[in-house]
Amino acid sequence: MREQNEIRSAPLTPRPRSAAPTPPIVSSPPVSCPPSQYHSPSLSRSPLLNGEHADQAPPPSKTPKTPRTPRLSLTPRFITPLGSPMRKALRMTKLDPQDAWLPITESRNGNKYYAAFHTLCSGIGVQALVLPVAFTILGWTWGIIGLTLAFIWQLYTLWLLVQLHESTENGMRYSRYLQLSCATFGERLGKWLTLFPIMYLSGGTCVALIIIGGSTSKVFFQIVCGATCSAKPLTTVEWYLVFTCAAVVLSQLPNLNSIAGLSLIGAVTAVGYCTMIWVVSVAEGRLPGVSYNPVRGSTQVVRIFDVLNALGIIAFAFRGHNLVLEIQATMPSDEKHPSRVPMWQGVRVSYTVISACLFPLAIGGYWAYGQKIPTNGGMLTALYQFHSRDVSQAVLGLTSLFVIVNALSSFQIYGMPMFDDMESQYTVRKKQPCPWWLRAIFRAMFGYGCFFVAVAIPFLGSLAGLVGGIALPVTLAYPCFMWLKIRKPKMYGAMWWLNWFLGVLGMSLSGILIAAGLYVVIDTGVELSFFKPH
Numbered sequence: 001m002r003e004q005n006e007i008r009s010a011p012l013t014p015r016p017r018s019a020a021p022t023p024p025i026v027s028s029p030p031v032s033c034p035p036s037q038y039h040s041p042s043l044s045r046s047p048l049l050n051g052e053h054a055d056q057a058p059p060p061s062k063t064p065k066t067p068r069t070p071r072l073s074l075t076p077r078f079i080t081p082l083g084s085p086m087r088k089a090l091r092m093t094k095l096d097p098q099d100a101w102l103p104i105t106e107s108r109n110g111n112k113y114y115a116a117f118h119t120l121c122s123g124i125g126v127q128a129l130v131l132p133v134a135f136t137i138l139g140w141t142w143g144i145i146g147l148t149l150a151f152i153w154q155l156y157t158l159w160l161l162v163q164l165h166e167s168t169e170n171g172m173r174y175s176r177y178l179q180l181s182c183a184t185f186g187e188r189l190g191k192w193l194t195l196f197p198i199m200y201l202s203g204g205t206c207v208a209l210i211i212i213g214g215s216t217s218k219v220f221f222q223i224v225c226g227a228t229c230s231a232k233p234l235t236t237v238e239w240y241l242v243f244t245c246a247a248v249v250l251s252q253l254p255n256l257n258s259i260a261g262l263s264l265i266g267a268v269t270a271v272g273y274c275t276m277i278w279v280v281s282v283a284e285g286r287l288p289g290v291s292y293n294p295v296r297g298s299t300q301v302v303r304i305f306d307v308l309n310a311l312g313i314i315a316f317a318f319r320g321h322n323l324v325l326e327i328q329a330t331m332p333s334d335e336k337h338p339s340r341v342p343m344w345q346g347v348r349v350s351y352t353v354i355s356a357c358l359f360p361l362a363i364g365g366y367w368a369y370g371q372k373i374p375t376n377g378g379m380l381t382a383l384y385q386f387h388s389r390d391v392s393q394a395v396l397g398l399t400s401l402f403v404i405v406n407a408l409s410s411f412q413i414y415g416m417p418m419f420d421d422m423e424s425q426y427t428v429r430k431k432q433p434c435p436w437w438l439r440a441i442f443r444a445m446f447g448y449g450c451f452f453v454a455v456a457i458p459f460l461g462s463l464a465g466l467v468g469g470i471a472l473p474v475t476l477a478y479p480c481f482m483w484l485k486i487r488k489p490k491m492y493g494a495m496w497w498l499n500w501f502l503g504v505l506g507m508s509l510s511g512i513l514i515a516a517g518l519y520v521v522i523d524t525g526v527e528l529s530f531f532k533p534h
Contacts, residue, residue, distance in 0.1 A: 101433035104420045105175050107257040110330035114260045115346030118327045120267035122320035122413050123354050124274065126212050126403065130378035131317055131358065132365035137310035139294040140366075146314050147362055153502065154318040155351055157479040160499075161324045162340050162347065164482055166333060173339075175329030176417070177322050177474070184482045194478065197471035198417065201322045203450065204467065205414045210247070210454045213407035214240035219384065220400035223393055237455055243404070247411045248447035251419070252440055257330050259412045266409025267350075273402035274357040277379045280395060281368040284387055290370035308516040311509070316468050317358060321475040326417060418446055466517030469510050477506030 099105035135143035164180060166173055174180035177198055182190035218239045225231060234242070253259050297303040324347075333339035365379045374381040380403065388396065422442045423434045434442070480503035489495035 098424070098427050099175065101427045102420050102424055103255040103416060104326045105329050106255040108330060108332050110257050110260075110327075110332075112342035112346040112349075114257060114263075114330065115327055115343050116350045117260050117263040117267055118256070118323070118413060119320060119347055120350040120353055121263040121270065121406075121409055122323050122327075123318070123350060124267070124270040124357055125319060125406075125410060126380065127319065128274065128317045128358050128361060129277070129365075129380050130313055130375070131362035132369060132373045133375050133378055134310040134313040135362060135366040136295050136371050136373060137306050140292065143310075143366070144363070146311060147317075147359065150314045150318065151355060151358070154321070154475055156502070157476060158321060158324060158347060158351075159344070160479040160483045161321065162328060162343050164479070164486060165325055165328045165340060165343070166338055167486070173329065173333065174325055176420070177325050180325060180482060181478065184485045194474060197474045198322050200467055200471050201319070201474065202414050202417045203446075205319070206247075206411055206418075206446075206450045207453050209407045209411045209414070210240055210244055210450055211458070213243040213247075213404050213411075214454075216380075216400050216403045216407070217243055220397060220404060223397045223400060226393075240451055240454055243407070244447055244451040247408055247415075248444050250408060250412055251415060251443040251447060253412070254439070255330075256326065256413075256416050259409075259416075262409045262412055266406050266413075267353075269402040269406040269409070271353060271357055273399050273406065274361050276395065276399050276402070277383055278361045278364040280383065280387065280391055281379065282364045284368070284390065286368055287370070287372055287386060290368075290372065292366070292370050295371060305516045305519055308512055309520070312468060312472075312513045312516070315472060315476065315509070315513075318475065321479070323413060323417070326420075415443075415446060419443055422446065466514060466521060469513030469517055472510040472513060473506055475506075477503045477510065480506070 131147070134146070138146055161177075161180075164174065172183070174183060178190065178194055181194040184190065185193060214236065218234070218236060221233060221239075225233075250259075250262065253262070295306065297306050328339050328343045331339040331342060361379065365373060365382070369382050369386070372382075372386075373379070374385060380399075383391070383399065384396070419439075419442065423439060426434050426438065480499040483489070484496070484499050484503070489499070
């Protein structure tokens with residue numbers, strides 16, 4: 001044993017390069033790895049091995065410095081392709097601690113089914129019920145062409161957002177639309193371009209859902225109660241309040257993954273009432289005296305703005321792009337299994353169902369009602385107005401119930417970005433997760449704030465064309481510019497030309513719609529009926 005210690009403690013003697021090193025004679029069974037193996041990139045770059053075998057490294061030599069051949073880099077060139085995927089995977093799976101405290105990224109166990117539920121619930125809404133109104137201006141041919149092109153366009157920009165969610169260069173996950181915008185256009189310009197549209201698409205949609213849900217609840221009560229009912233009906237404001245209370249209770253679900261069941265219910269009810277409305281309308285046949293001649297304005301200027309308004313109706317029928325990155329953020333992701341794969345699978349299924357709802361709704365509704373389609377409410381108003389007597393009350397009541405349930409479910413997913421933003425203000429300042437009681441207060445404040453806006457500014461729908469033109473680039477234009485800036489496609493290539501064309505066209509269409517909205521407001525005026533909802 002004494003000889004063994006003497007051998008281990010003997011100083012190392014420099015040997016010429018040609019001489020092969022002679023291993024020491026050691027009788028003990030535990031033998032450490034040769035010193036050269038600690039410099040292997042496959043081992044030295046592993047965080048587990050660094051901490052586990054640090055004490056097994058050979059002691060530094062105390063031999064006087066002698067001229068040596070310069071040592072190569074610790075990461076040889078032929079090893080780099082093997083090490084870089086590991087480093088990318090480690091960076092990609094490393095999450096910001098604050099993300100674990102916020103409702104959008106609190107849970108990352110989503111899957112393609114959750115993605116399909118959320119996308120379908122947020123992608124179909126009552127705004128699709130006014131699609132036949134656009135056909136009254138554009139006619140059959142241009143109406144179908146415009147609807148088809150808009151569907152393909154927004155599906156392409158949706159694909160761009162799904163691909164841009166994860167950066168293969170730095171491993172970042174852009175879990176919110178505003179984060180991707182700031183990373184693309186810069187902190188200041190990104191907020192200036194997207195902050196207001198995103199707030200409108202979230203908060204403004206929740207206000208519209210309260211108005212729609214409250215008004216439909218009033219109609220549902222009248223259908224169920226009947227004409228001989230002696231119960232005193234609630235006022236419109238009281239129905240708004242009933243709907244808001246139900247929405248606030250459901251909003252206490254903690255995160256985006258926890259409302260997957262609600263999104264499934266919302267998706268089923270949306271498909272249900274869209275299908276019931278167009279099937280009943282087609283089954284009852286065309287109304288007497290239906291005309292399919294496009295409506296023409298009195299002057300050329302009026303005709304141009306009517307066409308622009310029709311294009312705006314088609315463009316606004318597709319929504320939910322401001323939620324795509326948030327939905328994808330609920331999924332796990334790494335180098336081998338990126339989240340864009342299950343996300344795109346869910347999107348394809350959901351938009352197949354969406355197309356199966358929107359196209360029959362637009363074409364069947366225009367065939368059944370023609371120019372008689374009501375501009376306010378579209379197909380839902382037409383169902384009550386023209387078929388309230390010859391259609392079963394059970395069908396009318398079930399349709400109204402589906403609209404209410406879908407509005408409640410959509411409120412949760414559209415309100416989630418606002419919940420996330422309010423809680424992030426707390427977590428940034430306090431450096432700790434938001435307590436449950438404060439989270440409940442935040443969400444109740446948001447819900448009843450939307451109720452106050454719905455009651456105080458009932459004419460907000462008259463400004464929808466103007467504000468919608470401002471929010472349109474979020475869906476049709478900004479994703480194209482983001483792809484150009486981040487992915488940098490080959491200049492003058494097919495992707496380069498396509499994204500420049502669609503981006504410029506989307507911004508131009510947005511500017512024209514803003515101008516058309518201003519013209520409508522100035523020409524027709526807006527009835528400023530504060531605190532007087534109809």
